[in-house]
Each structure stands twice: as structure tokens, then as C-alpha cells.
Amino acid sequence: MKTGRFIYNLNYPIYEKESCEIEVRSLFKFDLKEKVFFESRKVHPSISPFLKSRLEIIHKASTFLELTELTTKNKIAASDFMVKYMELGIDDPHFKKRRAYCKAIGLVIGGLACYTSPKIIFGITFYKGNWYFGKLTERSLYWKKHNKKPNSYSSSIGLSTAKVLINIAGNGDTSKRLIDPCCGVGTVLLEGVWAGYDIIGCEINSKTAENARKNLRHFNYEAKVITGDIQDIDESFDAAIVDLPYGNFSLKNDENQLKIIRNAIRISKKIVLASSEDIRAELVQENLKIIDHCKIGKNKNGDFLRYIWVCEVG
Ligand SMILES: C[S@@+](CC[C@H](N)C(=O)[O-])C[C@H]1O[C@@H](n2cnc3c(N)ncnc32)[C@H](O)[C@@H]1O
Known part of the structure; x- marks a missing residue:
């Protein structure tokens, strides 16, 4: 045919x-x-x-x-x-x-x-x-069941946003190897596995990392979740999806956020960042080339939840 x-x-x-x-x-x-x-x-x-x-x-x-x-x-x-x-x-x-x-x-x-x-x-x-x-x-809407994952927490990213981040990172090419180095309870990992990617997660908080593993197991999905600090990852990836932890200070004064960005640059060729503030200047300062960006909306009142930055390293 x-x-x-x-x-x-x-x-x-x-x-x-x-x-x-x-x-x-x-x-x-x-x-x-x-x-x-x-x-x-x-x-x-x-x-x-x-x-x-x-x-x-x-x-x-x-x-x-x-x-x-x-x-x-x-x-x-x-x-x-x-x-x-x-x-x-x-x-x-x-x-x-x-x-x-x-x-x-x-x-x-x-x-x-x-x-x-x-x-x-x-x-x-x-x-x-x-x-x-x-x-x-x-389309199949099976992925909406991910909303019913057993473990969630207040700073979990929305399902639609997680899917979009995966598509930005992988460009629909499932041969790419992805990492979510600050994976929280694994919202992005669930969408990555669902879309067919080889994706792993890393999370510094051991209880949260275990909750991410439980969420993956709940759907019979396989993705490794490392308990640890992004600075200890020694593999390399085609793209990293980084939903930055919320800092109390602006990025330039937040050592952990800067450390996360610098380590994402170390382990990945492309970085897709989600931030709650405009960090363009800081990304440029770190020699990242911003190839695309947008604001992801939260509700019909026009509030927005996250800035998304698509960056190339080098
Ligand atoms: C905004 S949350 C991620 C939420 C996640 N996208 C989700 O939907 O569950 C950021 C996460 O980064 C973790 N984190 C903070 N510093 C880290 C570090 N240095 N290395 C790895 N994970 C870190 C925090 O414990 C937190 O769970």
C-alpha cells in the first residue's frame, strides 16, 4: 500500500x-x-x-x-x-x-x-x-493515568509540561539518551518511558527518589533512578531535562542551582531547563546558547508556571 x-x-x-x-x-x-x-x-x-x-x-x-x-x-x-x-x-x-x-x-x-x-x-x-x-x-489518552501516580508532591510538574519537555529534549527521536538529573517523584521520567526513550533519573533526596521508583513500578515502567547529587553523575547524555529546584534567592546567588546547571553542561550536549524566574542572563553567562524558549501557562487567567529554556552546550 x-x-x-x-x-x-x-x-x-x-x-x-x-x-x-x-x-x-x-x-x-x-x-x-x-x-x-x-x-x-x-x-x-x-x-x-x-x-x-x-x-x-x-x-x-x-x-x-x-x-x-x-x-x-x-x-x-x-x-x-x-x-x-x-x-x-x-x-x-x-x-x-x-x-x-x-x-x-x-x-x-x-x-x-x-x-x-x-x-x-x-x-x-x-x-x-x-x-x-x-x-x-x-491518540491514546492512557498517559493521563500518570496523574494517578501513587506519589506526588507540591512541586511536581504538570503532565502536559512533562510531555512537552520530553519532546523538546528528544525531538521525537527515541534513539536519544535522556536524563532528568533532578527528577523529583519522576513525572518527566514517566512521560519519557511512555514516549519510548532510554531515560534515567537522579534525585538527591532519598525518600523522593524512592517515590519516583514506586511511581515507575506502579505503571510497570523501567527507568533507573539514582539516589544522589547531579555532581556525581559520570555518564553522558544527548539531552538533560532540568526542572530546577525552587530557590529562595535569584539564580546568581543560589549555589545549588548554579551547580546543577554547570553539571548539566558537563554531562549533556543539550539542556532543557524549566525555571520559575527569567534566567536568560545567567544561562548566557554560563556560555549556553539559547536556541528556543517559551513561558508555559498555568491556567486560563494567563498566569504562568515556568520559563522553558532550550540550550545547546558550547
Ligand atoms: C522542582 S523539583 C523537581 C520536580 C519533578 N520535576 C517532579 O515533577 O517531580 C527539583 C528536585 O531537585 C532535587 N535536587 C535539588 N538539588 C539537587 C542536586 N544537587 N542533585 C540532584 N537533585 C537535586 C530536589 O530534591 C527536588 O526534588
Whole structure:
């Protein structure tokens, strides 16, 4: 079955707009303009808090009749398949009749349809004057169960933010080796394992480190958590995700925060930092090149929770 590019759709609450935009830049390397986009890169929607589904295009046609003819002519066949309409969340004159369109396409696909546990989901949609048929991949929201991890604490980062940090650090390339050297109860580790990365954690507080291990075990996830100080790590990594501990002072006066940043530079080629204050000047002072940054929102009132800094070492 020959396939072409992908159609992705996404959505975000307005206070997470910047978060979604930096994730798209990190995964797809372009500036997000619309909530629907075409891309040649294959990314599973479940790794993102914002991506909803992905259609791997098999046919494009200007009329629905042409789409059914192409599907017939190319003898598309599968066992236990289902056809769904990919809702793009914009004015679509055909959306109301989506069930009839899905049924019509289903009738020209060879093989048996299955509505309970399909092995393959085909998708159709209409976008800007063209019809599309392809393989549909919808997001799984299983990761939301991570909210119910047995051990949490007040300074745990939010799940969406943790996912975005992973995507910024790994750029969707799961061959990269990641570290969260101040991992707390392991919120970022859970999202890293879920997305398929080789990721380890380090945490200075032994009780918190044990809680991170318990959280990972709760979901049957495997990731090493070292109890110790970042300064004792002697391996190297493609990227470090550092959710800085809250200091009572500004960064330049906080020895531990500075130590964490200097050690992150020592062990990693790229650093993704989350901070509660604007630390741009201090990062530049440490010879870090800031390649991207944003503010991650907290709620619809426009408050923000963290500054995110994407830095290259050297
Ligand atoms: C903001 S919290 C991280 C929270 C974490 N992202 C989570 O969601 O659970 C920062 C953590 O860094 C740890 N920490 C502080 N100094 C450290 C150091 N020098 N080496 C390793 N961990 C450190 C603290 O104990 C704290 O758990």
C-alpha cells in the first residue's frame, strides 16, 4: 500500500498555546500557523498532549466519487478494518454526513469490517477542497493515568509540561539518551518511558527518589533512578531535562542551582531547563546558547508556571 504525507490535527487550551508551539517546533521544525497541518515526519499522536490524530495519506481526490474509485481501483483490502471520519475541527460541509461517507468507502474496501476491535483504522476527511483517504492513527489518552501516580508532591510538574519537555529534549527521536538529573517523584521520567526513550533519573533526596521508583513500578515502567547529587553523575547524555529546584534567592546567588546547571553542561550536549524566574542572563553567562524558549501557562487567567529554556552546550 503506497502512502504519502501525513495530515495531523491538534488542539490546545489558550494558556498552553506557547507550549504547543514550542513542541511543534521541536518535533516538526516549523512555526505552527493552523491546527491542521501536512508533514512528512511520522510522529505518534500519543506522545504529545496536543496532537489528536494522524492520517497517513493513501489517496487524495477532488470529489468523493473519485476517492471511492481510487480505493476500488487500487484494490485496498484489509481484514478487521474500520473507517472513521477524521474531524478537523473547522468548517467542513461534509461532516454532518460523515457516517454515510465512511460506510460508502467501507463498501469498496476488500475484507471484513470490524467495529469492536479493528486491526486497522482507515480514515477519510475533507480539507480545503480535497478529499483524503488513508490510515488513521488516533491518540491514546492512557498517559493521563500518570496523574494517578501513587506519589506526588507540591512541586511536581504538570503532565502536559512533562510531555512537552520530553519532546523538546528528544525531538521525537527515541534513539536519544535522556536524563532528568533532578527528577523529583519522576513525572518527566514517566512521560519519557511512555514516549519510548532510554531515560534515567537522579534525585538527591532519598525518600523522593524512592517515590519516583514506586511511581515507575506502579505503571510497570523501567527507568533507573539514582539516589544522589547531579555532581556525581559520570555518564553522558544527548539531552538533560532540568526542572530546577525552587530557590529562595535569584539564580546568581543560589549555589545549588548554579551547580546543577554547570553539571548539566558537563554531562549533556543539550539542556532543557524549566525555571520559575527569567534566567536568560545567567544561562548566557554560563556560555549556553539559547536556541528556543517559551513561558508555559498555568491556567486560563494567563498566569504562568515556568520559563522553558532550550540550550545547546558550547
Ligand atoms: C522542582 S523539583 C523537581 C520536580 C519533578 N520535576 C517532579 O515533577 O517531580 C527539583 C528536585 O531537585 C532535587 N535536587 C535539588 N538539588 C539537587 C542536586 N544537587 N542533585 C540532584 N537533585 C537535586 C530536589 O530534591 C527536588 O526534588
